[in-house]
Amino acid sequence: MKTNKKQFLTGAEVVVRACVDAGAKMMFGYPITPGTEILSHWIREAQSRLIGGQADKSLKYLQTEDEIAAGFCMCGAVMAGEKTFTATAGPGTVLMQDALSMADGMRLPVVVIVVQRGGPSSGTVIYSQQEVNLAIHGGNGEGLRLVYSPSNLTELYEYTRLAFNNAWKYNFPVIVLSDGFLMKTRQLVDLEKIKIKNIETEAIISENTQKNIRNIYTFEEELGEKLARDKKDFEKMAGEVIMSEVFCGRGQVETCPYEELVIAHGIVAGAAKEAVNALRLAPLAQGKKVGLFRPITLSPFPAKELNELAKQAKKIFVVESSMGQLRDLVKQNLEVAVEVSGLYKPAEGIESEEIVKLLNC
Amino acid sequence: MAKEAKFCPGCGYPVVLRFLHTILKDKKLDKKTALGLDIGCSLLAWDALPINTFQTHHGRVVPTMVGLNRAKPELLSIALVGDGGAYAIGLQSLLWAAMRNDPILVIVANNTVYAMTGGQMAPTTMIEQKTDTSPAGSDQPPVLGPELIRGLSPKAYLARAAVNDVKQLNEYLNKAIEACQLGNFALVEVLSFCPTNWRTKGAETNERVEEMKRVFKIGEF
Numbered sequence: 001m002k003t004n005k006k007q008f009l010t011g012a013e014v015v016v017r018a019c020v021d022a023g024a025k026m027m028f029g030y031p032i033t034p035g036t037e038i039l040s041h042w043i044r045e046a047q048s049r050l051i052g053g054q055a056d057k058s059l060k061y062l063q064t065e066d067e068i069a070a071g072f073c074m075c076g077a078v079m080a081g082e083k084t085f086t087a088t089a090g091p092g093t094v095l096m097q098d099a100l101s102m103a104d105g106m107r108l109p110v111v112v113i114v115v116q117r118g119g120p121s122s123g124t125v126i127y128s129q130q131e132v133n134l135a136i137h138g139g140n141g142e143g144l145r146l147v148y149s150p151s152n153l154t155e156l157y158e159y160t161r162l163a164f165n166n167a168w169k170y171n172f173p174v175i176v177l178s179d180g181f182l183m184k185t186r187q188l189v190d191l192e193k194i195k196i197k198n199i200e201t202e203a204i205i206s207e208n209t210q211k212n213i214r215n216i217y218t219f220e221e222e223l224g225e226k227l228a229r230d231k232k233d234f235e236k237m238a239g240e241v242i243m244s245e246v247f248c249g250r251g252q253v254e255t256c257p258y259e260e261l262v263i264a265h266g267i268v269a270g271a272a273k274e275a276v277n278a279l280r281l282a283p284l285a286q287g288k289k290v291g292l293f294r295p296i297t298l299s300p301f302p303a304k305e306l307n308e309l310a311k312q313a314k315k316i317f318v319v320e321s322s323m324g325q326l327r328d329l330v331k332q333n334l335e336v337a338v339e340v341s342g343l344y345k346p347a348e349g350i351e352s353e354e355i356v357k358l359l360n361c
Numbered sequence: 362m363a364k365e366a367k368f369c370p371g372c373g374y375p376v377v378l379r380f381l382h383t384i385l386k387d388k389k390l391d392k393k394t395a396l397g398l399d400i401g402c403s404l405l406a407w408d409a410l411p412i413n414t415f416q417t418h419h420g421r422v423v424p425t426m427v428g429l430n431r432a433k434p435e436l437l438s439i440a441l442v443g444d445g446g447a448y449a450i451g452l453q454s455l456l457w458a459a460m461r462n463d464p465i466l467v468i469v470a471n472n473t474v475y476a477m478t479g480g481q482m483a484p485t486t487m488i489e490q491k492t493d494t495s496p497a498g499s500d501q502p503p504v505l506g507p508e509l510i511r512g513l514s515p516k517a518y519l520a521r522a523a524v525n526d527v528k529q530l531n532e533y534l535n536k537a538i539e540a541c542q543l544g545n546f547a548l549v550e551v552l553s554f555c556p557t558n559w560r561t562k563g564a565e566t567n568e569r570v571e572e573m574k575r576v577f578k579i580g581e582f
Contacts, residue, residue: 026432060431065457069424072417072454076397076428076438079415084432102418205395205413205429207436212408213415216400 005192011183012037014153015113015176016045017191018160019085023198024111026060026084028073030092033125034180035115038087039063067092071099071110078108081203083164087113089180090123093131093138100173101139105215107230109167109174109201113160116179118347127180128347129266132325135175136299142227144234146174146241147299149265153187154194159296161196162241168201170237177298179321181349182267238300246309247273247292249280258291260359261313263306263330264320267349269294272319274352279359290359295329303333310336318342319355367405371566373524373553374402374470375409380531381439381468382410384538390437395429397422399442399451401477403470406441420450423458426465437541438465444550445475448484448504455506459514459548464541467548468534469506472555473573480558487576506550507582516545519582523552525570526579533581552577 009017015038019027029039039061046059064070070086077084088096093114103110116131118124137143146166148159156178163174205211217223246254264272272292279288293309295302310316316338318327323346331340343350343358368374385391391412398404400419407416413436417425422440430438447455447469458465474492475481482495484504491498507519518540522530530551537547552573556566 026428028428062427062431064424065453068421069427069454069457072421072424073428073431075417076425076430077432079395079425080429080433080436082432084428098418098421102421106415203433205415205436206433207392209413210392210411211413211415214404214407215416215418216404 006188006190008186008188009153010037010186011153011156011178012041014157014189014191015087015160016041018157019164020045020059022083022161022164024083024085024164025058026077026082027086028062028064028070028077028084029086030064030067030070030088032067032089032092034117034127034183035087035089035092035113037183038113038115067095068098071096072102074110075099075102075108078110079204081201081206083168083201085111085113087115089115090117090119090131091121093134097134097138100145101141102215103173104139104141104144106213107171109171111163111167111174111176113176113178115183116177124347125180126347127321127349129179129268129321130325130346131177132298132322132329135177142231143299144172144230145299146170146172146237147177147297148175149177149296149298150182151266151269151294153182153185153189154191156182157189157191158194158196161194165196165199166237166241168199170233170241172234172237177266179267234300241297242300242302243296244302244305245294245296247276247294249277252280258289258312259314260288260290261309261316262290262292262355262359263294263316263318263326264292265295265298265326268319268321271350271352272355275355275359278352278356288359298329301329301333306330306333307335310334310338313338316340317358319350319358320344321348321350322346368402369557371554371556371563372402373472373551373555374406376524376527377468377470377530377551377553378406378409380527381534382412384531384534385412388538390538393435394437394439395426396439396441397426397429399440399446401443401446401475403441403443403446404477420446421454422446423451423465423467424454427458427463430463430465434464437538440465440467442467442469443476444469444471444473444485445483448506456510456513459510459517459546462514462516462546464544464546466537466541469548469550470553471550471573471577472553472558473503474555474558476555476558487573503576505577507548510548511582514546518545518547521550521552521577521579521582523570523574523579524554525567529579550577
């Protein structure tokens with residue numbers, strides 16, 4: 001009998017599945033809406049998991065006293081060689097910067113699932129795209145982090161799997177930047193079609209090592225040299241991990257001609273795709289030459305890919321649920337003189353009709 | 362010790378490190394130990410011993426060692442931290458590690474000041490003690506770490522020693538490590554010298570520790 005491998009899962013369930021499949025063994029977390037279900041699903045999984053009919057007790061967890069402790073426990077666990085992650089949101093992402101900054105400095109392979117909610121402050125518990133800057137530049141350093149922005153649940157699974165592999169391969173902190181809508185939504189997904197081979201971990205500290213590791217330096221040149229090495233490694237990694245997508249309507253090739261370029265990331269890119277599709281399919285006389293560019297890795301940013309497209313564009317529209325955090329990333333990386341405008345709705349969802357309207361103005 | 366320590370002349374930390382290392386070697390644990398260091402003067406121990414050591418963040422060595430220990434219980438996880446890191450900025454994590462009875466050893470060096478930053482008021486600063494940030498004298502009673510934790514963590518090994526009585530320090534550190542090996546949380550507070558910030562000379566430095574003992578009772582709790 002042919003079995004249907006598609007499953008009807010929420011974002012939080014998908015994250016837990018991805019972490020288990022990636023070989024993660026530990027989660028340290030503190031409840032915060034809209035990311036709490038990742039912690040509760042992980043704990044349920046850890047308590048009920050069976051392998052060959054036998055109880056599998058290999059998954060561990062701790063609900064910590066705060067996000068700071070969750071972050072530092074995670075740092076300690078990865079030093080011991082265990083694939084470990086945490087999940088947080090909004091004010092929790094702020095507190096998480098303490099540990100993330102240590103991970104930046106010590107090149108620790110931590111994975112953080114960020115579930116964006118409205119800000120500043122406690123903001124809303126619902127949704128936003130306002131933690132882009134925090135995800136990349138929240139530490140007191142240079143922002144050498146790998147940040148993925150998935151736009152649907154299949155991608156949430158895929159990029160969470162990649163997050164663990166690339167954290168342990170390149171030794172930079174990795175953030176999967178999701179949001180409250182994505183985490184709470186339930187979609188039909190076929191996760192088994194995504195084949196990713198897990199990479200092995202190596203303990204930083206063990207019985208077989210005798211290491212003295214610092215994160216504070218006596219001389220300014222020492223830190224300067226360390227950062228130069230980190231930057232070089234980061235650029236090498238960039239060549240291997242940068243991901244982006246170009247969309248010109250269903251059935252259209254990515255190299256189709258266009259004049260207007262929409263740029264969006266995460267769940268907003270889903271709405272932008274619908275908008276681009278609708279605009280392309282409009283009767284010929286009104287049909288617009290419009291395309292979507294979607295950075296999948298926000299850091300390192302797909303600058304080369306952006307500039308290739310920008311050369312052909314007459315106008316760029318940035319669409320995002322923040323006042324311009326993606327726009328700033330685009331402008332930082334743009335080497336072509338082209339007009340940039342956009343639709344900025346901090347902490348509010350964006351529907352495809354709004355994007356269609358923007359482009360028809 | 363592996364290298365020349367970077368501590369100030371007369372500092373108490375090298376005394377603690379030296380005894381800790383001897384105990385670890387005697388117990389054949391030196392290869393099976395991870396020594397995490399808080400930020401403060403404790404950070405200076407980063408390459409003082411030929412064992413696994415690493416610096417963390419100010420106030421965060423305890424949760425880091427909790428995570429390491431949970432991932433790798435075979436390693437003895439030790440956190441070396443000052444009084445500010447342990448009882449002010451890191452108190453929340455310290456109390457929770459003790460309440461959960463995480464089997465890690467926390468060694469707190471108590472010199473009644475924030476020493477690395479130049480002698481500011483610490484959670485352990487004694488009443489009427491003058492510091493950089495309490496120039497008129499502190500009016501707040503100091504935090505008594507082991508006594509505070511005693512009521513929260515029934516299985517924890519808790520003790521207070523002083524660097525001017527190394528026999529007792531040695532005994533408490535030994536017992537604390539054994540407690541960890543039995544699966545319990547352990548904390549040893551060590552009354553430590555800080556002649557740089559106290560602006561004291563040899564005998565006065567020792568006398569200051571004796572004064573501290575009147576406020577911070579030596580013993581097991």
